[in-house]
Amino acid sequence: xxxxxxxxxxxxxxxxxxxxxxxxxxxxxxxxxxxxxxxxxxxxxxxxxxxxxxxxxxxxxxxxxxxxxxxxxxxxxxxxxxxxxxxxxxxxxxxxxxxxxxxxxxxxxxxxxxxxxxxxxxxxxxxxxxxxxxxxxxxxxxxxxxxxxxxxxxxxxxxxxxxxxxxxxxxxxxxxxxxxxxxxxxxxxxxxxxxxxxxxxxxxxxxxxxxxxxxxxxxxxxxxxxxxxxxxxx
Amino acid sequence: xxxxxxxxxxxxxxxxxxxxxxxxxxxxxxxxxxxxxxxxxxxxxxxxxxxxxxxxxxxxxxxxxxxxxxxxxxxxxxxxxxxxxxxxxxxxxxxxxxxxxxxxxxxxxxxxxxxxxxxxxxxxxxxxxxxxxxxxxxxxxxxxxxxxxxxxxxxxxxxxxxxxxxxxxxxxxxxxxxxxxxxxxxxxxxxxxxxxxxxxxxxxxxxxxxxxxxxxxxxxxxxx
Numbered sequence: 001x002x003x004x005x006x007x008x009x010x011x012x013x014x015x016x017x018x019x020x021x022x023x024x025x026x027x028x029x030x031x032x033x034x035x036x037x038x039x040x041x042x043x044x045x046x047x048x049x050x051x052x053x054x055x056x057x058x059x060x061x062x063x064x065x066x067x068x069x070x071x072x073x074x075x076x077x078x079x080x081x082x083x084x085x086x087x088x089x090x091x092x093x094x095x096x097x098x099x100x101x102x103x104x105x106x107x108x109x110x111x112x113x114x115x116x117x118x119x120x121x122x123x124x125x126x127x128x129x130x131x132x133x134x135x136x137x138x139x140x141x142x143x144x145x146x147x148x149x150x151x152x153x154x155x156x157x158x159x160x161x162x163x164x165x166x167x168x169x170x171x172x173x174x175x176x177x178x179x180x181x182x183x184x185x186x187x188x189x190x191x192x193x194x195x196x197x198x199x200x201x202x203x204x205x206x207x208x209x210x211x212x213x214x215x216x217x218x219x220x221x222x223x224x225x226x227x228x229x230x231x232x233x234x
Numbered sequence: 235x236x237x238x239x240x241x242x243x244x245x246x247x248x249x250x251x252x253x254x255x256x257x258x259x260x261x262x263x264x265x266x267x268x269x270x271x272x273x274x275x276x277x278x279x280x281x282x283x284x285x286x287x288x289x290x291x292x293x294x295x296x297x298x299x300x301x302x303x304x305x306x307x308x309x310x311x312x313x314x315x316x317x318x319x320x321x322x323x324x325x326x327x328x329x330x331x332x333x334x335x336x337x338x339x340x341x342x343x344x345x346x347x348x349x350x351x352x353x354x355x356x357x358x359x360x361x362x363x364x365x366x367x368x369x370x371x372x373x374x375x376x377x378x379x380x381x382x383x384x385x386x387x388x389x390x391x392x393x394x395x396x397x398x399x400x401x402x403x404x405x406x407x408x409x410x411x412x413x414x415x416x417x418x419x420x421x422x423x424x425x426x427x428x429x430x431x432x433x434x435x436x437x438x439x440x441x442x443x444x445x446x447x448x449x450x451x452x453x454x455x456x457x458x
Contacts, residue, residue, distance in 0.1 A: 069453075126403035133399060137392055143457040147386050150450055151400070154382070157446070158404050161439055165407040 004217050012210040019203030026196035043103040045196050049204040051096040051121070057089030057208060058128060058156065065152030068145060076223075079145040082152050083135055084215035086128050088208060093125040116167045123162050127155045235330070238323040242331025247338065249308050256339045260300045264343055267293045268350045282355040287416035290351050291409050295376070297343045298405075299398050301336045302380035306388040315388070318455070325452030329381060333447065337377035344369055361419030364429045368419070371436035372412040378443035379405060385454045411435045 005013070027045030034041030064082035067073045100118065101111045112118065131151050138144035250256055271289045275281055282289075309315045318328060351357045359365060383401045387393040415432040 123403045123406050126399070130396070130400040130403065133396060134386065137390055137396065140457075146453060146457050150382075150454060151386060154404070154446060157442060158407070161407045161435065161442070165410040165435055 004214060004221065006213070006217060009210060009213045009217065012206055012213060016203060016206035016210045019199055019206055023196065023200040023203045026192070026199060031193050031196050032190055037107065040103060040107055043099060044193075045200045046204075047096065047099045047103065048197075049200045050092050050099060052201065053204045053208045054089050054092035054096055054121075054124075056205075057085045057092055057212075058124065058159075060085040060212075061089060061128075061131075061152045062156035065149035068149045069153070076145070079149065080216060080219045080223075081212075082149065083132075084212055084219055086131055086135075086152065087215055088211045090125060090128050090132060091211070092204075092208070093121055093128070096121055097125065116163075120159075120162055124155075124159070127158065131155060235324045235327040238327025239330035239334060242318075242323065242328050243334040243338070244331075246305060246308070246332060246335035250304075250335070250339065255304050256301065256343070260297055260304075260339075261343060261346055263300065264293055264297050264347055265350055267296055268347065268354055272354060283357055284422050286351050286355045286357040287420055287422060288409075288413045289355070290347055290416065291372070291412045293347050294340065294344055294372075294412075295402065295405060295409055297347075298336070298340055298376045298380050299401060301339050301343075302377075302384040302401070303394065303397060305332055305336050305381070306384045306393075310389055315455075325455055326448040328455065329447045329451035330444075332384075333374075333377040333381040333444070336380060337373050340373045340377060341369070344373065357420060360421060361429075364415060364419035364433070367433055368412050368415040368429070368436065371433060371440050372408050375408050375436060375440035375443055376405060378440060378447050379408075382443060382447050382450070382454070385451065407435060407439055411439075 023045055027042050031042070031045075033039050061082045064078045064085065068075070068078035068082065097118070100121075104113065105111050131148060134151055135144055135148045138147060268289070271285075271293075272282060275285060309318060348359065352359060380401055383397060383404070387396045387400060390396060411432040415429040415436070418429040418432070
């Protein structure tokens, strides 16, 4: 096998590219500007999707960590998956803060505000940055794997606690405007916006899986190289 | 388990009594932090009094990191960690003992810091029951979570920077809730729902981390 990408990765990457290009076209040209927010509403085609994928990524990390710690399903591959998902999650969480800031400046008048969701995302980003640091700093592999798995799980367990505390503290971020309990989504927004949103979620989900498979493959190759070096006795 | 916990806590506290790291190094550091806050915030009495609750808990958080670091550095010398692993003590007991020793030292530091806040920031310590309940719940939570993260980073070359990076974000709910609860008690915060929900959150945090530590400490110590 030549190169890092497998066929599956290439297909994923191609689909992600197509859907994201579709998101750009729909988001920038096809959809109408908002009544209140004007052109700024176009952020909705990237920001919520990116934020959701960050959460998905950290969820995958926690799940894979759990499967690694459970003796019956213990496998190095779960550890690898947890690690690469956290890496991608950190990228998405950072992008969430960046895109949110860019939108917050003209809308709220500030780059950053101590709102509950912003605080929660920032803390999550810090927790998983620490997680990645811990992974890279422990040399003994099995120790690194179990320490990281424990951290991956408590980091996730901590989310509801942080969630509660920051929400009681203060909330400014708008509540979900598309998914509301008493109305179907297509009554809340223009149908073309809903299509663009759905495509953006699909696009970023594909992008997540694409990056995940790429990093996962890279991790596998690293281990192969390490094993081969050990064989040769270097 | 409890007997083992008392044994380990007794050992840690005995080491502390003889080495006096907390009394001679951490306690002065805590006072310096209080003085530095005053420099940073302008010694305007009103501002310092209003911010006293938050500053107090930030100082406690810093002290907690030092106490946890000390708690695991005493195990790194002379292969003491191997001794602990081989001692046949219940790992849950070891966890409770180490966390208990850290908690006791934190309580002493909190008393000192509270005195400092009264003297330096002109705070009136009102609402004693809420203040004490907050201290109890927050201290247990900090000691338990600190001990879990302490053993994770024990023995690593970069533990001095890694432990704060791991612990501080996770302890954010403690800082937030303890500060709000104190503000309610001291009457320096805005109008809120009272200290009840914050205290509950502190108790939940403490319970989650104590339970997690009791269950997982054995595995973590094996690997450390």
